[in-house]
Amino acid sequence: MSNIKNNVRLIGRVGQAPEVRVLSEDKRVVKFSLAVNEYTKNDLGEKVKNTQWHNVVAWGHMALLAEKMLTKGKEIALEGSLNNRKYTNKEGVIKYITEIVASDLTLTGRLA
Numbered sequence: 001m002s003n004i005k006n007n008v009r010l011i012g013r014v015g016q017a018p019e020v021r022v023l024s025e026d027k028r029v030v031k032f033s034l035a036v037n038e039y040t041k042n043d044l045g046e047k048v049k050n051t052q053w054h055n056v057v058a059w060g061h062m063a064l065l066a067e068k069m070l071t072k073g074k075e076i077a078l079e080g081s082l083n084n085r086k087y088t089n090k091e092g093v094i095k096y097i098t099e100i101v102a103s104d105l106t107l108t109g110r111l112a
Helices: 060-069
Strands: 008-014 019-024 027-041 047-059 075-088 094-107
Touching: 027 060, 047 060, 047 075, 060 094
Parallel strands: 047 094
Antiparallel strands: 008 027, 008 075, 019 027, 027 047, 075 094
16 A cells, blocks of 8 residues: 555635734744636637635744745645644634645746
8 A cells, every 4th residue: 555645736826915823932824815727618618717715824934934925816836735624613603624734835936
């Protein structure tokens, strides 16, 4: 049996300015969304765009990089792992979320 790893690679555009939370003097987390577009053709041969939105979380060094270099609309290449978790919101409702924990971020050099 092979050693399968939880690994995600995406190229997309940052959906909004990253949300930075400082948890302590040496610990921070950055959250942002990533829009990834796929293009297909419909039955009439017309190009159709389908956008998938992904929640991204960056910790430590990746959080510092994300905070400094990411703005809404920037295109990035991202590598990380999928994380599924649940939490209880302010109204007491249990919510489930899937997010990508970033391990590598690269600007693609294309303008927004």
